[in-house]
Amino acid sequence: MSGVVTGLEISVAPAAVLRRMGMGSSGARGAGEIGSLIARGIEAGRRLVAPAAVCATIVIERCAGGVVSFEGTGFVIRSADVAGLLAPCARATLIGATVGQGLSSASGRLMAGKAMTEAMILDAYGSEAVEAVVDAVVEGLGREAGAAGFTLTRRFSPGYGDWPLSSQPGVLDALGAARIGIAAGPECILAPEKSVTAVLGWVSRDT
Secondary structure, eight states, X not given: OOEEEEOOOOOOOHHHHHHHTTOTTXXXXXXXXXXXXXXXXXXXXXXXXXXXXXXXXXXXXXXXXXXXXXXXXXXXEEOHHHHHHHTTEEEEEEEEEEOOSHHXXXXXXXXXXXOHHHHHHHHHHHHHHHHHHHHHHHHHHHHHHHHTTEEEOOOBOTTSTTSOGGGHHHXXXXXXXXXXXXXXXXXXXXXXXXXXXXXXXXXXXXX
């Protein structure tokens, strides 16, 4: 799977929104005011999101000394954590995913209007929705990898472990993530806000 991916079907459960808000799953039964607010927030979120992803699967040229380089590209990952993850891999896939700007803008308007609970619900839905986009892409990659005799590693994102957030611009450039509207700001925070980048490796079943 490479290039831009659109038309992804995603689903976010009420319990996931509650967990993201730090409220556990007790309100997911749909009873009471919070249950109704969650249901309305999810419905509003569904109308606002524009799920999209971009993928690039590239052959690993060298993985040693905490540095991973890729064949046919100047892109390099400098991270012992990522190098350890990709050590048994023949190739890797970079992923960029977003749900667009509409949801974050709506959440900001709710916050400005002092509708704090509704804003929090919409924000939590957006966080879960972009994770669902990545999960959908990884599921598709898993099928492709399996058919080719590979399994996939877990995914790893800039800002975790020793892979610095300052790596985001390089990841975005390698992906051509501007095609789906993802950019990095001065502090390397992604915009739209509900966007994610990650790498995962392909491990041969014969390894």
